[in-house]
Amino acid sequence: xxxxxxMPRCWRLASKPHKFCPGCGHGLALKAxxxxxxxxxxxxxxxxxxxxGCSLLAWDFFDVDTVQTHHGRTTPVIAxxxxxxxxxxxxxxxxxxGGYAIGSQHxxxxxxxxxxxxxxxxxxxxxxxxxxxxxxxTLLGQKTETTPYGRTVEEAGFPTQGPEMVKAIAGENxxxxxxxxxxxxxxxxFFLRALEHQIAGKGFSFIEVLSSCPTNWRTNARDTWxxxxxxxxxxxxxxxxxxxxxxxxxxxxxx
Amino acid sequence: xxxxxxxxxxxxxxxxxxxxxxxxxxxxAEIMYGYPITPQNEIMHYWTRLAPRFGRxxxxxxxxxxxxxxxxxxxxxxxxAFTATAGPxxxxxxEPMSMAEMMRIPSVVIIQQRGGPSTATVIYSQQEVTMTCFxxxxxxxxxxxxTASHQELFDYTIKAFxxxxxxxxxxxVLGDGYQAKMREPLEIYDPELRGxxxxxxxxxxxxxxxxxxxxxxxxxxxxxxxxxxLYEVISGHIRDYEAVAGEIEEYETWAIEDAEIVxxxxxxxxxxxxxxxxxxxxxxIAAGYFRPITLRPFPVKHLREIADRVKELLVVESAYGQLQxxxxxxxxxxxxxxxxxxxxxxxxxxxxxxxxxxELRHGKDKGGxxx
Numbered sequence: 001x002x003x004x005x006x007m008p009r010c011w012r013l014a015s016k017p018h019k020f021c022p023g024c025g026h027g028l029a030l031k032a033x034x035x036x037x038x039x040x041x042x043x044x045x046x047x048x049x050x051x052x053g054c055s056l057l058a059w060d061f062f063d064v065d066t067v068q069t070h071h072g073r074t075t076p077v078i079a080x081x082x083x084x085x086x087x088x089x090x091x092x093x094x095x096x097x098g099g100y101a102i103g104s105q106h107x108x109x110x111x112x113x114x115x116x117x118x119x120x121x122x123x124x125x126x127x128x129x130x131x132x133x134x135x136x137x138t139l140l141g142q143k144t145e146t147t148p149y150g151r152t153v154e155e156a157g158f159p160t161q162g163p164e165m166v167k168a169i170a171g172e173n174x175x176x177x178x179x180x181x182x183x184x185x186x187x188x189x190f191f192l193r194a195l196e197h198q199i200a201g202k203g204f205s206f207i208e209v210l211s212s213c214p215t216n217w218r219t220n221a222r223d224t225w226x227x228x229x230x231x232x233x234x235x236x237x238x239x240x241x242x243x244x245x246x247x248x249x250x251x252x253x254x255x
Numbered sequence: 256x257x258x259x260x261x262x263x264x265x266x267x268x269x270x271x272x273x274x275x276x277x278x279x280x281x282x283x284a285e286i287m288y289g290y291p292i293t294p295q296n297e298i299m300h301y302w303t304r305l306a307p308r309f310g311r312x313x314x315x316x317x318x319x320x321x322x323x324x325x326x327x328x329x330x331x332x333x334x335x336a337f338t339a340t341a342g343p344x345x346x347x348x349x350e351p352m353s354m355a356e357m358m359r360i361p362s363v364v365i366i367q368q369r370g371g372p373s374t375a376t377v378i379y380s381q382q383e384v385t386m387t388c389f390x391x392x393x394x395x396x397x398x399x400x401x402t403a404s405h406q407e408l409f410d411y412t413i414k415a416f417x418x419x420x421x422x423x424x425x426x427x428v429l430g431d432g433y434q435a436k437m438r439e440p441l442e443i444y445d446p447e448l449r450g451x452x453x454x455x456x457x458x459x460x461x462x463x464x465x466x467x468x469x470x471x472x473x474x475x476x477x478x479x480x481x482x483x484x485l486y487e488v489i490s491g492h493i494r495d496y497e498a499v500a501g502e503i504e505e506y507e508t509w510a511i512e513d514a515e516i517v518x519x520x521x522x523x524x525x526x527x528x529x530x531x532x533x534x535x536x537x538x539x540i541a542a543g544y545f546r547p548i549t550l551r552p553f554p555v556k557h558l559r560e561i562a563d564r565v566k567e568l569l570v571v572e573s574a575y576g577q578l579q580x581x582x583x584x585x586x587x588x589x590x591x592x593x594x595x596x597x598x599x600x601x602x603x604x605x606x607x608x609x610x611x612x613x614e615l616r617h618g619k620d621k622g623g624x625x626x
Contacts, residue, residue: 012472047332047460052478059476063467065460067331068476069324070354076321080328081460083314084286084336088461109317 008034025211072103132216276301278412323351333458353391514543
């Protein structure tokens with residue numbers, strides 16, 4: 001794990017230690033996002049929207065204006081704010097259910113309309129808060145509460161490859177990347193690029209974050225990281241997806 | 256850029272949907288978020304033609320869930336935002352309006368009712384009363400104005416923005432397909448010239464100032480950890496709602512003083528009801544007329560006072576008892592009996608109402624609900 005030492009300035013101290021389970025990836029993703037917000041000095045301009053599911057625990061995470069929304073509806077709330085007040089920097093933060101299942105129509109259409117917002121989606125291959133059911137991102141063969149014998153293609157199809165889908169929809173308008181909490185320095189750079197894309201008024205930006213859920217995966221520390229770094233990345237390729245070849249940064253690039 | 260859409264007053268001859276677009280402009284709405292559904296489409300059509308001339312905006316969303324939630328985003332950002340829908344779109348709109356109810360987001364929604372249930376007809380009904388008043392997973396802390404004419408569509412659309420922003424509850428203007436599509440004369444006006452002070456919106460997020468120095472960051476949520484915490488918040492909302500309900504309630508009566516039977520109706524049906532009561536009076540029958548203009552909050556006290564004096568209420572509506580239920584709850588315990596002339600999805604004529612009242616007076620009709 002490639003960590004960042006300091007606590008972001010825009011983190012809200014009163015809500016720390018945070019409410020996520022031990023070993024959850026949300027804290028790391030939110031740390032990378034916090035540092036990106038600090039570096040861009042946009043704390044007063046950001047509206048951070050969080051979904052239902054584990055992401056709602058971020059409702060008081062930052063000292064930035066935050067609105068917690070309904071399941072799958074964070075993208076339209078942030079898009080609505082951005083359309084009314086284009087100077088706002090809108091960040092919609094959700095899980096894989098919020099973006100790829102119940103809120104997929106909003107993600108697809110926000111991407112195709114090139115809404116000038118940043119969507120951050122945490123992929124931990126299951127529905128965490130509701131107790132570990134199958135998500136659109138559950139890997140083939142992976143056991144969850146609703147796929148107790150392992151996910152099969154026949155019953156549940158293939159895991160959703162969100163950034164690839166968004167890239168196909170939004171094309172050159174969008175900044176699209178897949179990061180991982182196993183590399184928060186790189187993840188922070190992706191967040192910076194996405195927010196800069198929005199600030200420059202270029203259009204939609206989307207980052208999927210591979211994240212850990214030891215509670216529902218029922219994994220110890222070693223197996224958690226093994227699943228995140230080895231199993232998930234076989235199917236979900238980390239790197240920048242929605243940029244031109246010259247700008248492209250691959251996951252393996254040296255720090 | 257022109258800012259004032261209407262100078263002074265103007266006599267016009269318009270469809271209801273066009274009236275709504277003009278009223279929203281006059282009320283200072285800055286952005287409409289919408290999704291097409293009949294019979295409200297022309298609100299968007301007129302809005303998209305008019306809005307750019309006055310520096311206003313529009314977003315066509317992917318569905319009514321999105322239209323509702325983007326509207327909430329617009330409102331949160333501190334501008335007067337609104338949407339319009341009907342029928343199955345109204346069903347989807349209940350999810351965002353539940354959030355608006357719980358988070359006290361002053362959203363404005365225009366409903367032009369169509370036939371239900373499900374998709375049903377695209378023209379007319381009064382079958383969205385229950386859903387519009389109580390449709391969310393909440394307590395129905397909303398304001399619902401039921402309009403009967405194009406003049407009222409104009410007046411109450413303007414009022415809806417003021418009510419929403421003053422009291423911070425989601426506010427609906429409940430029209431219907433007939434009101435949406437037919438054309439009739441009315442006066443449109445600059446509200447300020449009539450002494451209507453437009454309530455200014457305020458941002459919920461991105462308020463002026465620097466976080467940690469001259470303002471706190473907003474942390475808006477409608478998620479609670481314990482039932483008790485939720486109970487406390489909702490109890491506060493209910494107290495607020497009940498405290499202002501009397502101020503918000505509106506109704507209209509005619510020939511009520513010595514009436515023995517009172518016809519209760521809302522929306523365009525009340526136009527037939529008024530005509531029927533006039534005819535009944537002319538033939539010597541002591542009929543009266545009561546129309547709730549706010550269906551939520553319902554003018555309970557006023558209807559109850561009437562029910563305590565008269566023998567009988569006849570509820571007339573283009574639905575199967577949606578208004579009747581509100582009436583029953585309002586007058587519970589009084590001696591007046593209630594009958595219904597309930598025609599889900601179709602219009603009602605004055606002649607039918609006259610015939611129904613005449614039947615009731617002769618005791619031929621044993622139907623309806625009697626206590």
